Amino acid sequence: MHSFTTERLLIRPLIAEDENFICQQYTDAEMMRYVSKPMTSEEARKVFQRTIKSNAGSKKLVLTWGIIEKKSQKIIGFQALSWQKATQTPKASPANIKQVESGLMIASKAQGMGYATEAIGALIEYAFNYKSIERINVFYANKNLNSKQLFDKLKFTYDVKLQDSSTENGYQYIDKHHWHQKYICQVNM
Numbered sequence: 001m002h003s004f005t006t007e008r009l010l011i012r013p014l015i016a017e018d019e020n021f022i023c024q025q026y027t028d029a030e031m032m033r034y035v036s037k038p039m040t041s042e043e044a045r046k047v048f049q050r051t052i053k054s055n056a057g058s059k060k061l062v063l064t065w066g067i068i069e070k071k072s073q074k075i076i077g078f079q080a081l082s083w084q085k086a087t088q089t090p091k092a093s094p095a096n097i098k099q100v101e102s103g104l105m106i107a108s109k110a111q112g113m114g115y116a117t118e119a120i121g122a123l124i125e126y127a128f129n130y131k132s133i134e135r136i137n138v139f140y141a142n143k144n145l146n147s148k149q150l151f152d153k154l155k156f157t158y159d160v161k162l163q164d165s166s167t168e169n170g171y172q173y174i175d176k177h178h179w180h181q182k183y184i185c186q187v188n189m
Helices: 016-027 041-056 115-130 145-153
Strands: 003-005 009-013 062-069 074-082 099-106 135-141 169-175 186-188
Touching (some): 016 074, 041 062, 074 115, 099 115, 115 145, 135 145, 145 169
Antiparallel strands (some): 003 009, 062 074, 135 169
C-alpha cells in the first residue's frame, strides 16, 4: 500500500493516530446524514480497528487512506477502495473485469475547498495506474447532490438504465480508458 501526494494533499494509509478523527466522523450526525445513522463511539472504534487490520492484512480486500492537508499536516478525511463483494447493485459490467468500489469522507470544515475532487481524483489515478483496476464504481445517496456533482466533474458515467429503483442510492462508474486526468505529484513506495 503506497502513499501519494497531490498539489495540496498527502494521501497515506491510515495509522493508529487517526482513530479519534475517524471516530468523530462516524459518530457525527451531520457527517453521517447520507450514509447511515451515526455510530456509537464503541461501534466507531471497532470499525476503525477492523480498517487498520484490513490495511495490514494479507488479503487486502479493503484499503483505506487518510487524507492529510499538507499545509496544516492535519487529517481532513479518508477514502477507500474495496474489492469485496458488491454492497449494492447494480454493477455496470457483468464482464469479468477487475473492478472496485470507492468511497470518500471529507470533514465538514474541509468541504467546499476542492479537496474531495483532488483526493478522489488521485485515488482513481492510483487505482488505474498502480493497482491495475479497470473500473471504479461509486454509490451515494441520491439526496447527496455534492457527491453526484463530484463524480460528474470527474467524468464518471451516469446511466439511467443502471439505477436501482429499489434503493435511494445513485450509481456511477468510470472505466480506465476514460480516465485522462492527472492529480498525483508523487507516489511513495
